[in-house]
Amino acid sequence: MSDQMSEDALQALKIAFTYMPKAIEVNRYEHGDEYERILSDIQAVREMLLLNGVDPDEVQGELRPDSTPNSTY
Template sequence: MSKLDEQALLALKTAFCYMPKANDVNEFDYPGRVQQILADIEAVREVLLMNEVDPDEVADEIHPDLANNSSY
């Protein structure tokens, strides 16, 4: 797979911010769809990684006003 252009990558990052986190996916909230949702989340994470984007840092980049301001 080739790398995404900047506009497509920004769109994917933004969409990823609104996806549920894998540890929040459960049968109560997503009845009968847990495995598919987890697979979708993993697929998006893989594309982000292939484009040299850390999925765990995307939310802070897209929404810096909501970022945790930790000082390690």
């Protein structure tokens, strides 16, 4: 079985990823005992994006360039 997704499924995953919290924002204080599961879910989505040739750190800028801050480097 291939890990490659259809273009429609990949686009949907990118959109969903933009609504997920960033891993750095997830902690026990705000998310309770669920924080480890949330971090695992975020990592699973990041890995699927990478397997499909998508840099997770660039998804926000790709989908919403007008609302993404410019790079400082």
